[in-house]
Amino acid sequence: MFGGYTGKSLWIDLTKKSWHTEGISVEVAKKWLGGSGFAVYTLSKLNIADVDPLGPENILGFFTGPLTGTNVPSSGRHSVAGKSPLTNIWGEASIGGNWGRELKYAGYDSLVVTGESKTPVYIWINEDEVEIRPADELWGLDTYEIEEAVRNHTHPKAQVSSIGISGERLSKISGIFTDGPEGRTAARCGLGAIAGAKKVKAIAVYGRKPLSFADKDELNKSIKEVVPIIRQNLKGSTDFGTAGLVTPCEKIGDFPVKNWTEGSWEEGALKINGVVLKEKFLTGRFHCASCVIGCGRTINITNGKYKVHGGGPEYETLGLFGGSCLIDDLEVICYANELCNRYGVDTIEVGNLIAFCMEAYEKGIITKEDTDGLEIKWGDPDVLIELIKQIGEVRGFGAILTNGFPEVIKKYGEEAKNISMVSKGLSFPSHEPRAFNSLALAYATANRGACHCESFSYKFEGNKLMSGLLGINNPSDRFSVEGKGEITAKSQDLMTVFDSVSVCKFIGFGASVTPKILANWLTLTTGLDWSVEDLFKCGERIFNAKRLFNVKCGLSRKDDILPNRIISEPRGSGGTANNLPPLETMLMDYYNYRGWDNEGIPKRERLIDLEIW
């Protein structure tokens, strides 16, 4: 067997209550790499683009990469995928923590769950022993409680992946959670609802099988040289977490304010940033498997109304609960974050939905009648907390919100659509597309919907060092138009590689781990020859394969759009006061670069070249 991979995929059929393993060939590994690549290979092979996302034909897959479980820095990641119940297209979320590594140590590169159970179950994978066990006693537990509860019945060191009550109740904005109170999550795309529909409450895994390596000594030598560079470049993340992004992002106009209507919020941002979080509430840091950065925040709030002990809020949560809802009370945001984690819902969707409600109520699009008497005002912490509870528990007005923007827009019509910040049904993360033209293009073309992680294009844009990694030597300014097709496409291809190899993208920032280093680590681990060109072609192949999946779901150019607010309403103040991204122009440039036709469909010649025709 080649190194890094176990060579086995575990398939569990809940309908038949059976399981089996399938082999993974060298050809598949070389073509699809792993992680995100294995996800699209599997979903495409099963041909499930037209299934009901909550039906038994959909799958819930967990895919590690060849570096997952190794000592490559920050390699403790895996992809979770299925057809999204929220958007009805490609659904995928990348997650850190320790679960992916444990699956590898149990002997599997991936786990694919098919069918559905008639009663609540949990899955227990203990290397070669696999059981589907009743979960009646676990149903109703939150994602913090479930870890200990499952370990009591399995192994004290088992890693547990679970859903909260929101997933049990089929909330289309529920996610898959691991690591208990430290709350690592595959939050986006409503994947928790797939698990809920299959009645899978949790998946516990334990293993201690060693991985093989092609040349471990050389790999260790290379890692030793690179780790100090990662640590120096990412020291800000180590000390302040992603919360450290709040003030710099606000200053350059990248931070959402008042449902994406205003341009600046300096005083508010200064009250909820990473420095304040560290000074007031931080008691420790936590790391994903093999991580040398440790951006996870452990916080403790013992006094007052909002007690918290566990994982602290990430930048995304601070942006949307803070800036977008105008709440500058960090204790409230920490508490709201914990509630969302316990319920098992995506804070990005929740934050955008509540900011939407605040604007919609102000404009009379929703009224007290819709909200059962709850008066929804900007910046009201009680409203934030109450709506999170209703969304998480799938009750009252929250029962509508919990199905995400597609359902909200369906119910409240065009006026609601005009103030909903989504693309392809997925709502915006806390990065402003008017702040970086490439990001606007990236949001419109990302395979799962509005997503910055699929490209991180803005990290490359205007940055000579980073764009040099893409072979672009004269990177254009963030507000210019030229060359955005190329930089967006190439950054998407490279980020797809990171998701397929399954390492954290943070180690790529500051050019700490370059594509050349990554190719070298892959070769030294697997024994398969990987060049930088191979990696980029593989990334492009995987990205296009996901696009093809979406085309089969009915997607085309008409869906590569952004809300009117983004393309025609300037922010008016701050670091991005006047910029409006010219999406149509950039889209044509992008399609051209990608080798897609005017409808955004990959052309035959490109697919043949990528070996996916």
Place this chain on the structure above:
Amino acid sequence: MNIEIKLFAPFKFSDGSKTQKMEIENSIKMSDLLDLLDKNEVFYPYGKDNLLVIIDNKIINDNYNLAKGNKVEIMLQVNGG
């Protein structure tokens, strides 16, 4: 010529202040200013390679020629997502 420098946490000047006026030579580049501040350990332990510099809401690079009256805002550029 006179400029004003505003530091954002975690940075501060050696006297604990966050804002200071500074008299500098004409035709000095941003890279020179950052070198000077770095020598005074203003950016310790992060170094001057992980900074975001803003003047009038615009992102400023090392080659920028400082001008009289510039209000230079400097903060830690955290690499994350």
